[in-house]
Amino acid sequence: MRYDMHVHLRVESDADIDKYEMYARMARLDIVGFVIHYNERMGKRALRDYRDSVESMGIRALAGLELYYPFSTLPTGFDFYIIHFSDITVDADVLEKLKGVIIAHPFSYGMKIDPSSFEIMRKNGIAVECNSAHFYLGLSDFYARLKEIDIAIPFGSDAHSPEEMGAGMEDLMGCFSPYGTVASYLGIQ
Numbered sequence: 001m002r003y004d005m006h007v008h009l010r011v012e013s014d015a016d017i018d019k020y021e022m023y024a025r026m027a028r029l030d031i032v033g034f035v036i037h038y039n040e041r042m043g044k045r046a047l048r049d050y051r052d053s054v055e056s057m058g059i060r061a062l063a064g065l066e067l068y069y070p071f072s073t074l075p076t077g078f079d080f081y082i083i084h085f086s087d088i089t090v091d092a093d094v095l096e097k098l099k100g101v102i103i104a105h106p107f108s109y110g111m112k113i114d115p116s117s118f119e120i121m122r123k124n125g126i127a128v129e130c131n132s133a134h135f136y137l138g139l140s141d142f143y144a145r146l147k148e149i150d151i152a153i154p155f156g157s158d159a160h161s162p163e164e165m166g167a168g169m170e171d172l173m174g175c176f177s178p179y180g181t182v183a184s185y186l187g188i189q
């Protein structure tokens with residue numbers, strides 16, 4: 001099952017929706033996980049409109065949010081949540097309060113992961129993204145270790161336009177987990 005769990009959605013007209021559908025088919029993606037950058041001032045209406053756009057698509061699409069850490073509460077009603085950390089060492093204390101989320105682009109934006117995180121990742125069902133826009137060879141050992149200890153690794157391209165969906169997927173097939181594993185780990189329907 002080919003999928004991309006990190007596609008930034010920007011819709012100004014129905015034509016934009018058509019474009020996402022067309023490029024998803026061209027990239028042969030069975031499932032597209034869309035996100036928008038969430039902030040606490042966003043109104044309920046904007047969030048609902050976003051959800052509606054995703055649900056109106058003629059492809060299998062999920063509605064997710066990308067949240068900058070720290071945030072006060074996780075808004076409910078979305079299919080998945082990606083957490084963007086910057087300038088922080090993520091450890092067991094940081095992860096303790098998070099459940100069923102995805103850590104975005106590890107080791108980017110000055111973010112590090114302390115080994116004390118691994119145990120709590122498994123306990124709290126926290127997955128770690130394999131992001132093709134932020135990947136470098138030095139990360140291969142890190143992903144191999146995550147696989148060894150059964151942490152799910154969703155693939156994400158961090159596409160900011162329809163054309164970029166699924167970019168880099170073929171190259172990284174050996175690093176990330178199949179969609180089925182990711183979905184059951186995160187409790188995605």
Ligand SMILES: [Zn+2]
Pocket residue numbers: 066084104105
């Ligand atoms: Zn990000």
Ligand SMILES: [Zn+2]
Pocket residue numbers: 006008066158
């Ligand atoms: Zn992003």
